[in-house]
Amino acid sequence: MIALVKNLADSVGIEIGMSSWVVVDQPMIDTFADTTGDRQFIHLDPEAAAEAGFGGTIAHGFLTLSLLPAMIAECVRRPDLTGTGVNYGLDHIRFLSPVRAGSRIRGRFVLADYAEPKPGTRKLTWNVTVEIEDSEKPALVAQWHTLRHDAVKPA
Numbered sequence: 001m002i003a004l005v006k007n008l009a010d011s012v013g014i015e016i017g018m019s020s021w022v023v024v025d026q027p028m029i030d031t032f033a034d035t036t037g038d039r040q041f042i043h044l045d046p047e048a049a050a051e052a053g054f055g056g057t058i059a060h061g062f063l064t065l066s067l068l069p070a071m072i073a074e075c076v077r078r079p080d081l082t083g084t085g086v087n088y089g090l091d092h093i094r095f096l097s098p099v100r101a102g103s104r105i106r107g108r109f110v111l112a113d114y115a116e117p118k119p120g121t122r123k124l125t126w127n128v129t130v131e132i133e134d135s136e137k138p139a140l141v142a143q144w145h146t147l148r149h150d151a152v153k154p155a
Contacts, residue, residue, distance in 0.1 A: 008114045008124065016111050016126075017075030021104040021133060022067060024059045029101055032063040046101075054098055061095040064105065064130055064139050071107035072126070088123065088145035097137040104133040112143065120150035 033039045041048040042058055049057045069087075099105055113125035124146045130139040 008111065008122070011111050012114050014111060015108060017072065017107075017109045019071035019075040019107045021106050022071070023104050024063070024067075024099050024101065026057060026101045029057060029059050029063065032060055032066075036060070036062070038062075055100060057101040058098040059101070059103075061140065064095070064099055065090075065093065065142070067105070068107060068128060068130075068142075068144060071130075072109055075107070076109060083120075083151040084149045086147050086149070088147045090145070091143040093140065093142040095140050097132060097135060097139050099132060099139045105130050105139055106133075107131075122148040124148065 029043050033043050038060055042052060042054055043049075043060055044057060046056045049055075108129045108131065110127040111124065112127045113123075115123045117123055126144040126146070128140075128142045128144050130141075132139050
């Protein structure tokens with residue numbers, strides 16, 4: 001679902017977007033493990049992860065979290081916001097259910113708050129839920145803060 005948001009200030013409390021499904025496969029998990037150095041067996045060894053009760057390897061929680069920017073960019077267009085977007089922080093992150101290798105996940109984004117702390121800067125707070133296909137329990141929930149800065153024209 002791609003939402004075209006014209007007035008964010010009037011959209012607080014509304015689900016703004018839901019991404020398409022993303023496959024979290026073993027090569028993605030392996031690459032993340034190599035990048036971060038988090039090489040726990042639950043991410044890399046299917047047999048040991050199954051014996052530990054996960055049924056196979058699982059994605060890193062931070063891998064799931066790191067997919068949020070791609071998910072929101074894919075499902076929310078903001079024509080009234082140009083310039084630069086930056087992460088401002090996350091609150092209340094909870095990893096509720098493991099994402100098994102081969103699973104499909106998607107993000108849901110509800111605009112929880114909108115503010116303009118100074119001219120040319122917008123602070124957006126998103127309530128995020130990452131769902132796992134065919135699972136009632138989400139992979140994660142979080143509150144994500146982003147800042148948008150208007151484009152500055154070079155002198």
